[in-house]
Amino acid sequence: MKPSVRTARRVSAFEMALALGGLLLMLLAVQNAGPAIAALRGDGIPGTFTARRLDCIQHPGHEQCSWTGTFRSRDGRDVRQDIGFYGSERGTFTAGATSPAFDTGRRGHVYGPGGSNEWVVVAALLLAGLGLVARPLLWLVARLRKPRRAAPVPVGHDDRP
Known part of the structure; x- marks a missing residue:
């Protein structure tokens, strides 16, 4: 049975869980960005x-x-x-x-x-979070851009009228 176009392009639950984890990492990074940058600058x-x-x-x-x-x-x-x-x-x-x-x-x-170099960890968390959030989106875009293969012609089939 051939998968429908709809199921072939659906993002899996695993990918969504990764994206949710990425959002959590980004939230942690954003919460700590202010103090980490202040520590870097000595403010x-x-x-x-x-x-x-x-x-x-x-x-x-x-x-x-x-x-x-x-x-x-x-x-x-x-x-x-x-x-x-x-x-x-x-x-x-x-x-x-x-x-x-x-x-x-x-x-x-x-x-x-x-001061401190905590900003490095905050930046790494932010980048990792962005990557995890972007992963399902990039996968979906790639699947949508992928050309559809034509249905195979059955062996012995003659197209003559």
């Missing part, structure tokens, strides 16, 4: 980070540590307790040590004077 409220506690997680063959402390803006109006210092490691601080920092408004951490 935000300037202030001081004071290290209070080192938090470490052990992974097989690897340890990941970050410092948590207090951020105080230069003018003293903004104080954020229990905030992480982005990119800090075990040897970055000792308890009570301070560092210049800036707050982009991102929940959970502030950034040091060197």
Whole structure:
């Protein structure tokens, strides 16, 4: 039985699930784009980070540590307790040590004077999401552009009148 033109050009449920996943990746990227770009440019409220506690997680063959402390803006109006210092490691601080920092408004951490390259991850998420969303559309366009093959002529068929 020959598939109808309609079923031959339908996007599968799998393709739609991929597109939905792509939309979710794009949503994550867009939500984090503002703070990531601000961190790249060093935009935000300037202030001081004071290290209070080192938090470490052990992974097989690897340890990941970050410092948590207090951020105080230069003018003293903004104080954020229990905030992480982005990119800090075990040897970055000792308890009570301070560092210049800036707050982009991102929940959970502030950034040091060197900023951050988080924009790379945000851009990768956005591109991956766009690719997953575009995949079923590109497939459908390719299927629509594909020339239809003529029906085969049965063997021994003579077109003479």
